[in-house]
Amino acid sequence: MRRNLRPHTPMLRLTKKADYGLMALKYLAEQAYLAEQAGSDARNSGARSAKDIAEAYHIPPQLLAKILQTLARAGLLLSHAGTNGGYALARAAADISAFEVIRAIDGPLFITSCITIHGTCDLAGHCTIKEPLRKVNDSITDLLSGISVADLIEPADQLPAPMAGGLISIER
Amino acid sequence: MRRNLRPHTPMLRLTKKADYGLMALKYLAEQAYLAEQAGSDARNSGARSAKDIAEAYHIPPQLLAKILQTLARAGLLLSHAGTNGGYALARAAADISAFEVIRAIDGPLFITSCITIHGTCDLAGHCTIKEPLRKVNDSITDLLSGISVADLIEPADQLPAPMAGGLISIER
DNA sequence: CAATCTCCGACCACTTTGGTCTTGCTTCCA
DNA sequence: TGGAAGCAAGACCAAAGTGGTCGGAGATTG
Numbered sequence: 001m002r003r004n005l006r007p008h009t010p011m012l013r014l015t016k017k018a019d020y021g022l023m024a025l026k027y028l029a030e031q032a033y034l035a036e037q038a039g040s041d042a043r044n045s046g047a048r049s050a051k052d053i054a055e056a057y058h059i060p061p062q063l064l065a066k067i068l069q070t071l072a073r074a075g076l077l078l079s080h081a082g083t084n085g086g087y088a089l090a091r092a093a094a095d096i097s098a099f100e101v102i103r104a105i106d107g108p109l110f111i112t113s114c115i116t117i118h119g120t121c122d123l124a125g126h127c128t129i130k131e132p133l134r135k136v137n138d139s140i141t142d143l144l145s146g147i148s149v150a151d152l153i154e155p156a157d158q159l160p161a162p163m164a165g166g167l168i169s170i171e172r
Numbered sequence: 173m174r175r176n177l178r179p180h181t182p183m184l185r186l187t188k189k190a191d192y193g194l195m196a197l198k199y200l201a202e203q204a205y206l207a208e209q210a211g212s213d214a215r216n217s218g219a220r221s222a223k224d225i226a227e228a229y230h231i232p233p234q235l236l237a238k239i240l241q242t243l244a245r246a247g248l249l250l251s252h253a254g255t256n257g258g259y260a261l262a263r264a265a266a267d268i269s270a271f272e273v274i275r276a277i278d279g280p281l282f283i284t285s286c287i288t289i290h291g292t293c294d295l296a297g298h299c300t301i302k303e304p305l306r307k308v309n310d311s312i313t314d315l316l317s318g319i320s321v322a323d324l325i326e327p328a329d330q331l332p333a334p335m336a337g338g339l340i341s342i343e344r
Numbered sequence: 345c346a347a348t349c350t351c352c353g354a355c356c357a358c359t360t361t362g363g364t365c366t367t368g369c370t371t372c373c374a
Numbered sequence: 375t376g377g378a379a380g381c382a383a384g385a386c387c388a389a390a391g392t393g394g395t396c397g398g399a400g401a402t403t404g
Contacts, residue, residue: 013282016362022301049380063363069382082371083379098308110185129194129324136270136315143311152301188393221349235394241351253350254402 018105021067024053025076025101026152029093033153049086067105074104093153099144111137190277193239196225197248197273198324201265205325219252219260239277246276265325271316282309 032046050068054061068087072079076096077087089096102109112133204218222240226233240259244251248268249259261268274281 015360019301022305026301051380060363062365065381066363066383072381079381080371081369081379081381083373085371085380087381112186112191129191129198132319132324133194136319139315140312143308147304147308152304187391223349232394234396237350238352238394244350251350252402253348253400255348255404257349257402259350 014102015106017063017067018102020057020059020064021071021101021105022098022149022152023057023059024064024068024087025071025089025093025096025149027053027056028077028087028089029149029153032089032093047080047086047088052086070105071101074100076100076104089149093150094148096149097145098147098149098152099141101149102144109137109141111140186274187278189235189239190274192229192231192236193243193273193277194270194321194324195229195231196236196240196259197243197261197265197268197321199225199228200249200259200261201321201325204261204265219258221258224258242277243273246272248272248276261321265322266320268321269317270319270321270324271313273321274316281313 028046028048031048035046050065051061053059053068054064068077068079071077072087076090078090079085079087112130200218200220203220207218222237223233225231225240226236240249240251243249244259248262250262251257251259
């Protein structure tokens with residue numbers, strides 16, 4: 001008997017907040033590009049208010065506002081208060097990695113509960129699988145670090161080899 | 173007062189249950205190897221009760237029992253009820269991937285909330301970042317699929333190049 | 345038969361997540 | 375000069391997921 005009615009338990013996923021953050025950054029990157037091409041006054045080039053971004057993607061405005069504040073606090077965005085204010089990228093879109101965004105919003109990511117900030121393990125002596133999993137963790141970190149916000153704009157081109165066959169050289 | 177001093181929010185991690193499951197499988201793989209070497213009767217070679225495994229790793233026995241049941245239902249373990257019963261690997265340790273274990277326990281893993289089982293996106297038309305993230309998702313899947321339970325036994329040897337420099341060929 | 349062990353569902357406490365609301369502060373412009 | 379537009383920063387809340395426990399039912403062996 002199959003129970004497909006379950007809500008869905010997708011573990012090992014990033015939160016909706018991180019999703020929203022990535023979408024917002026992508027949007028701002030596009031706006032910056034358009035503003036640069038249009039040659040408009042470089043003052044607020046590409047700056048958009050939280051409300052505008054929220055409406056563009058149908059995201060709860062208040063929630064997105066908090067996410068953007070977090071991103072600004074992390075130094076990924078510049079905020080400008082007041083009329084015609086808003087957020088703009090603090091750096092070039094190519095210099096902001098998906099890893100930075102996710103870490104800023106969701107905190108440090110560790111694939112296993114063993115690995116903490118200091119590398120200590122809750123299960124102290126009895127956990128024997130943390131070394132292989134740490135390699136997986138590092139690989140995912142590298143993977144996300146290699147993807148920039150600028151990469152999110154291109155739909156599906158310019159990716160010569162989506163996957164090669166294994167980042168870790170373990171063969172079975 | 174049990175105060176859990178865990179301030180950080182480690183997202184993108186697998187659950188403790190998956191950790192326990194991997195540890196249990198590793199343990200059973202070791203037992204199977206020892207039993208095979210000792211040349212004992214191959215009947216219950218390497219079979220151990222849930223209680224034994226739980227004690228070996230200081231895991232709550234009832235919780236581990238449920239995890240092992242899940243693994244048995246997924247076809248990764250063989251269960252044998254009754255006195256001197258227990259669990260044993262259903263296949264060779266080299267033929268059970270970490271991906272199978274995690275999927276069996278935590279369910280299908282999708283890095284973004286966009287990607288569901290049917291590939292549909294909650295944010296229907298307005299989510300524009302799912303294609304790049306799907307590649308990340310596939311890469312992680314491949315990564316975990318390439319690691320077998322047998323690989324967990326070796327501490328940290330025989331891994332020529334822990335990481336090469338990028339599974340996805342995106343350069344920034 | 346009795347002890348042992350798996351099986352299975354219900355149940356519970358706690359944490360995290362997603363989201364809202366309120367209040368304040370800054371900037372611009374009519 | 376006073377709003378209006380916008381960010382900043384809390385508290386707050388409901389729903390869901392996680393980790394863990396309990397107790398009974400059924401199978402297997404001695």
